[in-house]
Amino acid sequence: MRKLLNTLYVTNPDSYLVKDGDNVVVRVDNTERFRIPVYNLEGIVCFGYMGASPKLMRLCSDNNIALSFLSPQGQFQARVSGRVRGNVLLRRTQYRMADSASDSLEVAKSFIIGKTVNCRTVLGRGIRDHGDTVDNMKVTTADRLLIEHMLKIEDCTTADSLRGIEGNCARFYFSALDELILKQKDDFYLRERNRRPPRDNMNAMLSFLYTLLAHDVESALETVGLDPYVGFFHTDRPGRASLALDMMEELRPFMADRLALNLINLNQVKAKDFLKKENGGVLMTDDGRKEILGAWQKRKQDEVTHPYLGEKISVGLIPYVQAMLMARHLRGDIDGYPPFFMN
Structure with missing residues (x-):
């Protein structure tokens, strides 16, 4: 089984990454930090x-290290990809199936x-x-409505009908998720997903x-040789990692939603960790982002x-295991893709 290594989160917006031998070096104002x-x-x-030097990008590419750039507020900006790796036959099978x-x-x-079952487990x-x-x-x-719609999935004959079921389930789930916010109710609520x-x-x-989960899933798919931009549920769109978004669906309740609830209910994040802009958008402060990153790690x-698998693994390896199972399904080693069901 693959070993879970570290993810380096560089939160200082003035940081610039360079290569020094086999080391990743973070500099701020030309000073090594x-x-x-x-x-x-x-x-x-x-x-x-600020970005990173081309040599650092090459170092990451050669060592299969995912390198992503986000805005200071956490919005995805870009991702550096090196030479295409993986079995070409596997990707050809993926494209034919897509x-x-x-x-x-x-x-x-x-x-x-997988997503609906995990949403029910959270509730x-x-x-x-x-x-x-x-x-x-x-x-x-909400749970009863999730069951009713989940039973309709097997009889779906078109992608649009499946998307309709998924959209309804998401609304039922998020409407009830607000009830699980037990503390700081004036500052944290979920009327709808926006x-x-x-x-x-x-x-x-x-x-x-x-966004953090998307980074990990996309990296996992590339690691096993799959193309993260060619999916089966989300439609193809330039620049959209459709397969990564597909696989995220089943993982969001377990890896992201539950963590968000815990952070609020344990008072690890508070209203002071967020700022509201004039246009109504909400941003996280540096302190809030660091608190969430620490909890994520x-x-x-x-x-x-x-x-x-019936084996104990780190939570951080779940995207990799699911990507591996997808590759095994495409190769014909297993009959279907087994989604991850949280306990």
Whole structure:
């Protein structure tokens, strides 16, 4: 099993990354602030506009290290990709399956079943752990609607009908997720999912966590030799990592939504960690972003038993394992793609 290495998050917007031998060096105003051997890294995420030297980019490419650039507020800007790796036969199979409406639909169903089951698990845990404080009727009603729609997935005959079910399930889930915010209710709430820009603190945090997850999933797909830009559920669009977005669907409730709830309910993030702009958009402060990044890294170190493999793995390796299972399905080693179901 692959070893979980470190992801370097560079939060100072004035940072510039350079190569020194086999080391990644972070400089601010031409002064070295940090260095780390490249062999200890599996990814680098930079929040700022200064960038990195071409030699550093080449070092990351040669060592299969994902290098992404985000704005200081956490909006995705760009990703550096090196030479295409992986088995060309695997990618050709991926492209053929993506071009087949029926084959794509079967894989897409697995993603949405995984997402719906995991959404139900998040809501179920809320009732189990906090049944005396949440609106049980509201949560159980959302859960019932999720079940009803999930039972319709297998009978879907078109991608559009599946997208309709997924959209409805998302609305049911997010309407009930607000009930699981137990603390700081005046500052954190979820009336609806909004983005570009997010218009409340909760949506701003979810968008940030989804961006971090997207980085990890895209990197995992590239590692096993798949093309993250050719998916089965999200339509192809220039610059859109459709397969990464597909695979994120089943992972969001477990890796991002639950973490956001914990950060709020444990008072690890607060209203002071967010700023509202004149246009109504909400941004995170530097301190808030660092708190969330620290919690994200810590969460990735936790261990879970993978439901399909039956082995204990780090949470941070879940995207890699799912990418590996997708590759195995495309090769014909397993009959279908097994989504990740959280415990």
